[in-house]
Amino acid sequence: MQFADRLQNVETSAIRELFKLLGTPGIVSFAGGFPDSAMFDVDGIREASARALDEPGALQYGATEGYEPLRSQLSAFMATKGVEVAPQGLIVTTGSQQALDLIGKTLISPGDKVIVEGPTFLATIQCFRLYGAELVSAPIDADGVKTDELEALIQEHRPKFVYLIPTFGNPSGALLTRERRKKVLEMAVRHGTVIVEDDPYGDLYFTDAPPPPSLMAMTPEVPGSRELLVHCGSMSKVLSPGLRVGWMIAPPALLANAVMCKQFSDAHTSTFAQATAAQYLKSGRMPATLANVRKVYAERCRAMAESLRSELGGAITFTQPQGGLFFWARLTGANGGPTDASVFAKKAIEQLVAFVPGAPFFAANPDVSTLRLSFATADVARIQEGIARLAKAL
């Protein structure tokens, strides 16, 4: 059994077909999962890359673990978020997608169980399935994964690990409460279960204060939990996905295996991109960049919530996210409206507006009434126009 055989298990055809239509002129797209290019700090990255090229190592082969100046900067960046990690305690990955791949390579044997949230990041489902994992889906609500159900599933399935996006999940937008976070760490210790925390959106909060600390930041509260926690970070949503710079914090033995696997995956992440990211962090521009990104996405999120309420009324339900990039909504079928999001998506395309049906985000028991709407890439006027078109498609 090889990867190519398992590719057939990887259901992307519906979404691929949809994305082909996104090139249609005039379409308003809420379908993407990417940040708005218009908000990239191009000037800052330009300066950073120019300075990077003054460094002797920026164009040469580098250590598989990562470029030392970047590991140091990421260590300092994590400290601002309450995580104490030495530069040697993290490795740089080619985007956080590679962290998922290395976790698959390092931990999954064919037939292993892995628990994920239902719904969760589509590429995670696909990546772990390629390694032969059997995925178990843990239910969530607006407060994130339901911890009682999660613990029951851990006891029943004894998974190799649990994969969570605790903060502004993709696609759910859900925010795991502080109380539930602590419970997750406690059950990890109680059952000796590895938890993988994927945190690409944690900096994108719309409230005055940050969201609850990451699971990794909370490990000091639960003795023994740090040894069971893997944390994946990314520059993609806050600075630039095109750099392909992510990182992974993990217990030493797991990190060492991940490095061995990475050595034969791509030798190392682009040194030029790493040196550029390091210079960017060093330049001190990140706090202002984050503040700007938060402000703009918060406005768009608010606009989308208002338009959804006023235009679609009872046809859908949703919880307004407090951060991230996504609304996760459910068709109610009220007044004879649609209940199948993939049918609705086709009608929406006819009205020149696109979103992603939610079913593919479930590893099991898909809820076909769900859908994901990104507010990241359209400005407020386009959001209003797009939601008005959705109303027409109803």
Place this chain on the structure above:
Amino acid sequence: MQFADRLQNVETSAIRELFKLLGTPGIVSFAGGFPDSAMFDVDGIREASARALDEPGALQYGATEGYEPLRSQLSAFMATKGVEVAPQGLIVTTGSQQALDLIGKTLISPGDKVIVEGPTFLATIQCFRLYGAELVSAPIDADGVKTDELEALIQEHRPKFVYLIPTFGNPSGALLTRERRKKVLEMAVRHGTVIVEDDPYGDLYFTDAPPPPSLMAMTPEVPGSRELLVHCGSMSKVLSPGLRVGWMIAPPALLANAVMCKQFSDAHTSTFAQATAAQYLKSGRMPATLANVRKVYAERCRAMAESLRSELGGAITFTQPQGGLFFWARLTGANGGPTDASVFAKKAIEQLVAFVPGAPFFAANPDVSTLRLSFATADVARIQEGIARLAKAL
């Protein structure tokens, strides 16, 4: 059985121990496999990256297949080397190491046989073993793989594919003759065997005329061979390894599977690095860069050959390479000299000179008398000094 279990099969400890010693002050190292940073066209890359940042897509997510402007430039670059390939006929990889990983993911099921040259690139051996391949070693001489033996091994083992570095092999420095190249393509068709051609060194020739065309360039001479050939190229040895830009040309079905696997490996190669490489190729500086690299490496190669002959005399035998980065030598044991290169390597380190013993480069039946010397990173005076130290270590 997972990757982490197979990591134990991956023998690198001897070389890792050696590389730890390379930080010793004053050491002359012939051990590396990397190009000389001093020869990177930093000004050209600086201009290219600045222009890349003017492109709207350079910092955004991109297609898994590769950034379109780079695919077009690589198509044109391959045309200068006699290979006709449409931009859609190649994908960009995160260094050619990732091409090897994708080939492993796409083609190898545990227990599959794969034929490689003996010796061959160490990271290839390790990468394919991680996917559970059983490697078979085909003997070579200075003219590359011995085609009669290769065909017998294909008939005996019915491998999933054959992996070759036909032009200035690592570590062998060997150059497969035109006649043998044609035989390889013919036997591929005769037995329906996929051939993977790894070609990172093909542009680094020291002769007035280029070496024989790549296997890929020769496929029109052997009907049916193109459908069985995978070609891996790289910017690493000619422009910069730090960009991590490689590419892979393959039959459509294999390429499509590789793209699916890459999607979950790292989503795509750094768009910023790809846009920079594309702008560099577009700038027209590559021919002058290649001419300079060839000239400098040719001088160093000549200097190493002369020093080896004058300083070490009959203690070693070697064939002077016509390109690439490496001398592949064999200890003769003449006059009571050493015959085990790993013992000799330790004595050499005491004299502050380093090389890599050849045994780990063999997938089977290691020849412990062999060693690899890189002439890429030391200038002529350091090469002479280093070889003089080697003579002392004798």
